Amino acid sequence: MTDATASGHRHRPRPDGLEGLAADWASDQRAFKSASxxxxxxxxxxxxxxxxxxxxxxxxxxxxxxxxxxxxNASEVFSLHVGGADLPxxxxxxxxxxxxxxxxxMAMAVNCAYARDRRKTAALLYxxxxxxxxxxxxxxxxxxxxxxxxVRPWGNPFGAEQFxxxxxxxxxxxxxxxxxxxxxxxxxxxxxxxxxxxxxxxTWLCREKGDYEAVEIMGLYWHFVDLVWVFIFAFFYLx
Amino acid sequence: xxQASARQTAPATAHEGQAHxxxxxxxxxxxxxxxxxxxxxxxxxxxxxxxxxxxxxxxxALKAGLIIAxxxxxAWERLALVYAILLPPLAAIVFMGIMIAxxxxxxxxxxxxxxxxx
Numbered sequence: 327m328t329d330a331t332a333s334g335h336r337h338r339p340r341p342d343g344l345e346g347l348a349a350d351w352a353s354d355q356r357a358f359k360s361a362s363x364x365x366x367x368x369x370x371x372x373x374x375x376x377x378x379x380x381x382x383x384x385x386x387x388x389x390x391x392x393x394x395x396x397x398x399n400a401s402e403v404f405s406l407h408v409g410g411a412d413l414p415x416x417x418x419x420x421x422x423x424x425x426x427x428x429x430x431x432m433a434m435a436v437n438c439a440y441a442r443d444r445r446k447t448a449a450l451l452y453x454x455x456x457x458x459x460x461x462x463x464x465x466x467x468x469x470x471x472x473x474x475x476x477v478r479p480w481g482n483p484f485g486a487e488q489f490x491x492x493x494x495x496x497x498x499x500x501x502x503x504x505x506x507x508x509x510x511x512x513x514x515x516x517x518x519x520x521x522x523x524x525x526x527x528x529t530w531l532c533r534e535k536g537d538y539e540a541v542e543i544m545g546l547y548w549h550f551v552d553l554v555w556v557f558i559f560a561f562f563y564l565x
Numbered sequence: 566x567x568q569a570s571a572r573q574t575a576p577a578t579a580h581e582g583q584a585h586x587x588x589x590x591x592x593x594x595x596x597x598x599x600x601x602x603x604x605x606x607x608x609x610x611x612x613x614x615x616x617x618x619x620x621x622x623x624x625x626a627l628k629a630g631l632i633i634a635x636x637x638x639x640a641w642e643r644l645a646l647v648y649a650i651l652l653p654p655l656a657a658i659v660f661m662g663i664m665i666a667x668x669x670x671x672x673x674x675x676x677x678x679x680x681x682x683x
Contacts, residue, residue, distance in 0.1 A: 343644060350645035360643040369650050380657035384664050392668035394675055401608055419605045426601060430594035433636045437590060440582040539582055542638075549636045553629055559601075560625040564608050 368543045372550045375503075379554050382499065383561055386492040390565075398484035400563050404468070418563050421464050422555065425504075428457035429552040432545045439541035444518055447541060451515035454548065458508040465501045469494075493562070500558060503551050514544045583638045593635040600624045600631075 340359065341349055350357050358366040390397050406416035435450035472493070476483045479491040517523065517531065518541065526535035533539075604624040607617055634640040639647060 347644040347648060350643060357649070358643070358646050360641070361646050366646065369646065373650050373653055376654050377657060380654065380660075384657070384661050387661065388664045388668040388671075391665070392671035392675070394672065394680065401611075415605065415608055419601075422601050422605070423598065426594070426597045429597070429632065429636055430590065433590040433594070434587065436583070437585065437587055440584050542582060546637055549632050552636075553632045556625055556628045556632070560604065560621050564604065564621050 362539060364539060364543050365546070368546050372546065375550065375554075379496075379499070379557070382496050383557060386496060386562065389488040389492060390486070393486045393488060395486040397486045398482065398489045400565065403472070403484055404563060415563060417464060417468055418559065421461055421468075422559055424457050424461050424464070425552050425555050428454045428461070429549055431457065432548045436542045436545045439518070439523075439538035442524070442536055442538065444521060444524065447538070448515050448519035451511055451518060451541070451544075455508045455511040455515060458504050458511065458548075458551075462501055462504050462508065465497060465504075469497075496558060496562060500551070500554055503554070507548050507551050510544060511548065514540060583641060589635065593631050596631055597628055600628045604628075 340346055350359055361369070401414040404418050405412045405414045407413075408416065431450045431454045435447050435454060438446040438450060477490045477493070479494055481487045482490050514531075518538075522529065523532050523538050523540070524536060528534070531540040601624075604621055607620045607624070612620065633651075639650075
């Protein structure tokens with residue numbers, strides 16, 4: 327419950343900044359005053375996920391910088407032939423914009439949820455899910471294009487053999503995150519549309535009538551997926 | 566402190582959740598678009614060397630910062646949570662540094678012992 331926030335210290339406000347950090351982490355009390363347990367646990371899950379993706383990117387970096395073979399030029403491998411012209415990284419750029427747009431609609435959904443605007447929140451969540459599904463669809467297109475060109479986890483026609491393994495592992499794991507995110511977005515959107523957060527019935531997503539924090543926690547996960555893509559875009563596609 | 570100034574714009578964090586003007590999200594969204602376009606242009610313009618890497622890492626850090634601070638509301642959380650989440654990934658950066666040295670050694674060993682004689 328959020329009530330544990332500062333209940334024992336009503337007579338004096340909690341300090342901010344570094345002094346507040348020491349005070350919050352002092353013993354025999356709840357450390358996270360501004361975040362509910364649901365939110366704090368989502369953050370800790372995201373922290374563990376950060377390490378998973380960090381390990382993937384570091385192993386990709388190690389493979390790439392320890393091989394003697396020439397690494398495939400991402401700019402050429404991921405180019406798209408439109409008309410007669412070669413657009414470098416065209417599909418990846420569009421995917422990046424789609425994912426950022428979905429993050430934008432998600433942020434607006436959280437905003438509308440706290441304003442208790444059910445219809446707008448549900449609509450924005452559905453929009454976010456649709457953009458996420460579009461992203462996964464484009465990734466599936468990209469995978470099939472590369473597989474068609476002969477890219478395999480054990481080799482490819484463009485250069486260093488490790489390229490395929492790193493590509494499929496990293497983008498595959500990210501795509502899986504997006505896919506599960508879409509699934510959960512649809513579940514939360516349906517609940518919002520049906521008014522599950524306004525019914526007053528206590529569930530694992532809702533503590534009391536009008537408690538829309540589940541939407542913000544869903545948002546944390548979704549923004550994290552976008553955040554990971556920022557790093558994949560920089561290290562895998564632009565390197 | 567940023568904490569103090571943020572507190573004034575968003576007084577109700579406990580019960581009403583994160584209530585910020587919608588304009589803030591739209592501005593953040595706009596910046597993310599511009600930064601993505603900019604990092605794409607780095608590749609399109611075929612910049613090379615230190616300039617390329619400086620710009621790619623700069624745009625990446627700015628985008629990540631905007632997403633974490635504004636979209637994920639980290640700017641309005643107390644330092645107890647901020648440090649618990651943002652400090653541990655520094656270990657990954659240390660690990661990255663170790664692996665840069667390690668892969669340099671592996672490359673050297675491969676070139677010395679496994680390359681076909683020229």
